[in-house]
Amino acid sequence: MTTSFTSPLPQDIDALWERRTELTPDHTEARATIVGAVDELDAGKARVAFVDPATDEVVVDERAKRAILLSFKVLAMEESAIGSFNYHDRIPLKSRLEGVRVVPGAIARWGAYLAPGVVMMPSFVNFGAWVGSGTMVDTWATVGSCAQVGENVHLSGGVGVGGVLEPPQAAPVVIENDAFLGSRSMVVEGARVRTGAKLGAGTILTSSTRVFDAETGDELPRGEAPAWSVCVTANRVKSFPGGDFGLPCLLVLKRLHEGEEHDKLAMNALLREHGVNA
Incomplete structure (x- = not known):
C-alpha cells in the first residue's frame, strides 16, 4: 500500500x-x-x-x-419528517443533490457523495459511500457504508454492495469504473470488482471467495472480479472427512477486450448459455 x-x-x-x-x-x-x-x-x-x-x-x-x-x-438523536414518513436518527438525509436524479423512494444519507449524473431509483446509499458520475443505482439496490462505486457503473435491481466501518483497518468494497452487477448480486467484505467486469445475476463475491478461470482452470486472486471479464457464481468440489461438498467460487467465463462496450444482449446470450441471467 x-x-x-x-x-x-x-x-x-x-x-x-x-x-x-x-x-x-x-x-x-x-x-x-x-x-x-x-x-x-x-x-x-x-x-x-x-x-x-x-x-x-x-x-x-x-x-x-x-x-x-x-x-x-x-450527534444527538433528532426527529425529522418527509411528508407522512417520520424518522428518528443521528444522521440526517443528504441534501447535496446537484446534478443527481433521485427518484421518490430513494434514500441517501449525509456523508455519502453522489457525483453529478448519478441516478438513484428507489434504493439506499449509506453513510460515507462514494458513487461516481453516470452510475445507476437501480431499484432496491443498496450501497453500504464507505463502499466505493466508480463511474458508469450499473448496480441492477436488488444488488447489495456491503459496507464497512469497523474494525478500523478493514477495507471497503470497491466497484471500479464501467462495471456491471447483475440483479441480486452481492459484493461484500472488502471484495473488489475491477474495471469493466460484469457479474451475472445472483453472483456472490466476498474477500475470501476463490476465483477461477473457466478457460484455463487457473486460480486467480481471491475476492476480485478481474478487469474486463464476465463472471458468475459457481461451485468447486472439495473433499472433507464427511464427504465431497460443493463450495462457492467465482468463475470467469469470458475475457473482454479492454474498453469493450457492454452489449447486454450479447452478455445475456453468454450467461443463458451457462444457465445464468444478467
Missing part, C-alpha cells in the same frame, strides 16, 4: 479519536470539527478509499472512517 497518502481531513480527528469514549453531543467544539470533516466527505472533497493509480492498490483514509464513527458520538 502506498505510504505517500496524506488525508485531506484535519489531524484533530485523530486526537478526538483517542478520547472518543468521553465525547457527547455536549462537546460543541469537537462536534464542529467532526461535522466539518464529514461534510467534506458529503461534498466529495475527501473519500474513505480510492485505488492508487501508481500501485493499483486500494488506499483507505482511516481518518475519514474515524470521522464517520465519531459523528455517532457527537
Whole structure:
C-alpha cells in the first residue's frame, strides 16, 4: 500500500479519536470539527478509499472512517419528517443533490457523495459511500457504508454492495469504473470488482471467495472480479472427512477486450448459455 497518502481531513480527528469514549453531543467544539470533516466527505472533497493509480492498490483514509464513527458520538438523536414518513436518527438525509436524479423512494444519507449524473431509483446509499458520475443505482439496490462505486457503473435491481466501518483497518468494497452487477448480486467484505467486469445475476463475491478461470482452470486472486471479464457464481468440489461438498467460487467465463462496450444482449446470450441471467 502506498505510504505517500496524506488525508485531506484535519489531524484533530485523530486526537478526538483517542478520547472518543468521553465525547457527547455536549462537546460543541469537537462536534464542529467532526461535522466539518464529514461534510467534506458529503461534498466529495475527501473519500474513505480510492485505488492508487501508481500501485493499483486500494488506499483507505482511516481518518475519514474515524470521522464517520465519531459523528455517532457527537450527534444527538433528532426527529425529522418527509411528508407522512417520520424518522428518528443521528444522521440526517443528504441534501447535496446537484446534478443527481433521485427518484421518490430513494434514500441517501449525509456523508455519502453522489457525483453529478448519478441516478438513484428507489434504493439506499449509506453513510460515507462514494458513487461516481453516470452510475445507476437501480431499484432496491443498496450501497453500504464507505463502499466505493466508480463511474458508469450499473448496480441492477436488488444488488447489495456491503459496507464497512469497523474494525478500523478493514477495507471497503470497491466497484471500479464501467462495471456491471447483475440483479441480486452481492459484493461484500472488502471484495473488489475491477474495471469493466460484469457479474451475472445472483453472483456472490466476498474477500475470501476463490476465483477461477473457466478457460484455463487457473486460480486467480481471491475476492476480485478481474478487469474486463464476465463472471458468475459457481461451485468447486472439495473433499472433507464427511464427504465431497460443493463450495462457492467465482468463475470467469469470458475475457473482454479492454474498453469493450457492454452489449447486454450479447452478455445475456453468454450467461443463458451457462444457465445464468444478467
